[in-house]
Amino acid sequence: MEHRGIHxxxxxxxxxxIMAGMALSEMSAQFDGRFSQYMHMKTFYNPxxxxxxxxxxxxxxQRLDWIGIKNAPRTTLFTANTPFKVKKTEHAAGLQFxxxxxxxxxxxxxxxxxxYRFVFEYGTLHVGxxxxxxxxxxxxxSVKMVESEYHSEANADPAVPTGTQSGxxxxxxxxxxxxxxxxxxxxxxxxxxxxxxxxxxRYGFSIRQMLSAMGGYNFTFADGLYRxxxxxxxxxxxxxxxxQLSALLRYRDKFWGGLAYSYQNAVSIILGAEIIxxxxxxxxxxxxxxxxxxxxxxxHEIFLSYEFNLFVNKKDGKHKSIRLL
Numbered sequence: 205m206e207h208r209g210i211h212x213x214x215x216x217x218x219x220x221x222i223m224a225g226m227a228l229s230e231m232s233a234q235f236d237g238r239f240s241q242y243m244h245m246k247t248f249y250n251p252x253x254x255x256x257x258x259x260x261x262x263x264x265x266q267r268l269d270w271i272g273i274k275n276a277p278r279t280t281l282f283t284a285n286t287p288f289k290v291k292k293t294e295h296a297a298g299l300q301f302x303x304x305x306x307x308x309x310x311x312x313x314x315x316x317x318x319x320y321r322f323v324f325e326y327g328t329l330h331v332g333x334x335x336x337x338x339x340x341x342x343x344x345x346s347v348k349m350v351e352s353e354y355h356s357e358a359n360a361d362p363a364v365p366t367g368t369q370s371g372x373x374x375x376x377x378x379x380x381x382x383x384x385x386x387x388x389x390x391x392x393x394x395x396x397x398x399x400x401x402x403x404x405x406r407y408g409f410s411i412r413q414m415l416s417a418m419g420g421y422n423f424t425f426a427d428g429l430y431r432x433x434x435x436x437x438x439x440x441x442x443x444x445x446x447x448q449l450s451a452l453l454r455y456r457d458k459f460w461g462g463l464a465y466s467y468q469n470a471v472s473i474i475l476g477a478e479i480i481x482x483x484x485x486x487x488x489x490x491x492x493x494x495x496x497x498x499x500x501x502x503x504h505e506i507f508l509s510y511e512f513n514l515f516v517n518k519k520d521g522k523h524k525s526i527r528l529l
Contacts, residue, residue, distance in 0.1 A: 236311075236394070236414060237279030237304040239267055240464055240472040240488045240505055243435045243450065247283055247298060249416045250392035251317040252332030252379035255287035255296020259482075263509035269490075271501040277306040281507075285317060286514065294321035296330065310341040313375065327384030334377045334394075340401045340409045341370040369407060373399035389419040412441040429456055450474070469493060470503065484509045 239245050245265060246253035262284040270276035285298025298317040303310065319332030345367050379392030394414045401409045420435030431454040438447045450464035452474060464472035470493050476486035490503035 237267060237277060237302070237306075238439075238446070238448075238466075239265060239279070239281070239507075240448065240450075240466065240470070240490055240503075241265070241474060241476075241486055241507060242418065242437050242448065243420060243433070243452070244476075244484075244486055244507055244509065245281065245283075246381070246390065246418065247285060247300060247317060248281055248302070249394075249418060249437065249439065250332070250379040250381055250390045251298075251315070251334035251377055252319045252330040252381035252392065253390060254285035254298040254317045254319050254332060255321060255330070256381070256383055256388075257511055258287050259511040260284070260286040260514050261509065261511045263507060265505065265507035267503065267505040269503045270496075270499075271504065273500050275307050276500075277304065279304045287321065294323055294328075295319065296321060296332075300334070300336075308343045310339075310343070312339040312341070313337070315375065315377075319381070327382055330379075330381040330383075330390075332379050332381065334375075336375045338373050338375045338399065338401060338411065339370060340373075340403060341368065342403050342407070342409075343368050369403040371401040371403045371409070373397075373401040373411070375399060375411075385422065387419070387421045389417075391415075391417045412443065414439055414441050416440075430454065431457070433462075464488075465493070466490075482511045484511075 239248060242249060245263070246256065263282075265279075265281040267279040268276070269278065280303040281300070283298060283300040285296060287294065287296040289295070296319045300313075300315045300317055302313040304312075313336060315334040315336030317332065317334045319330040322329040322331070374397055375394075376396045377392060377394035378396065379390060381390035381392075382388065392415070394416070395411045396413055398413055399411050401411065403409060416437060416439035418435070418437040420433060423432040423434075425431070433452045433454060434450070435452075436447065436449050438445065440446070446467060446469065448464060448466045450462060450472070452460050452462035454460040457478065459477045460475070462474045464474060466472070470490040472488050472490045474486070474488045476484060478484050484507075486507045486509075488505040490505070491497065492500060492502060
């Protein structure tokens with residue numbers, strides 16, 4: 205039994221070494237985390253979606269993937285954006301921060317987002333971009349190697365760093381986004397420069413471009429109390445791809461619930477409510493849709509959003525809120 209335990213530890217160590225070596229020698233993989241409640245976090249995927257609500261919007265989100273698995277991905281998002289006018293032209297701007305932890309890596313992004321808004325009778329078209337920086341950190345000292353006849357301190361694997369390595373790179377993205385009271389659609393390309401972030405003298409991290417397309421519709425029932433909101437998002441880094449489908453049912457724009465499906469990945473249960481005027485809380489639980497369900501208790505995701513008008517209506521002194529998709 206003792207021999208088997210040592211053997212299992214050696215296998216796990218070997219897997220860590222192989223994965224770390226592949227990643228650090230020249231890592232190039234799907235870079236960004238994901239959110240099952242993407243319909244509430246459109247600016248995470250498309251910078252042109254800033255200013256959609258014609259309100260100042262501040263929100264944060266936290267996603268914990270694969271509960272029960274050590275060093276599983278964890279994604280934190282914070283963003284604020286608002287529309288504004290310059291003479292007779294319509295604009296929107298925002299600031300977004302992302303901290304994505306996965307294994308021994310940390311991906312930190314900060315971006316300025318901007319969109320020019322073309323207002324038509326049938327809807328509003330946004331053309332937008334983001335610029336910012338990416339900071340990649342590799343915590344090589346967190347890799348615990350098992351001492352054996354195959355590995356020792358004196359015979360360390362050069363593919364695995366012995367300390368913390370970090371590097372910073374430039375980032376940029378472009379997008380277009382259209383919306384009205386009935387539907388929305390958008391396309392974006394993130395990480396356009398394809399930046400290669402250097403981690404010390406030996407290692408590198410190449411960031412692939414990510415193309416995403418999203419869309420959704422708003423069906424209002426005859427009584428006006430309920431709205432059905434189907435939506436979908438597709439994204440790819442041109443090496444792998446993912447598609448998510450969802451349907452939410454909203455009641456009086458105060459409560460909502462629904463289901464989502466991520467292809468060969470997870471089935472999601474989504475719930476949410478408006479706590480007070482403009483303040484919304486949403487929760488999602490992902491159930492793995494594969495044999496991976498034997499290894500994890502699923503994934504949790506929560507977001508908190510607050511919307512308000514920077515300008516008070518002069519007639520009644522109240523804040524106006526325009527609810528779109």
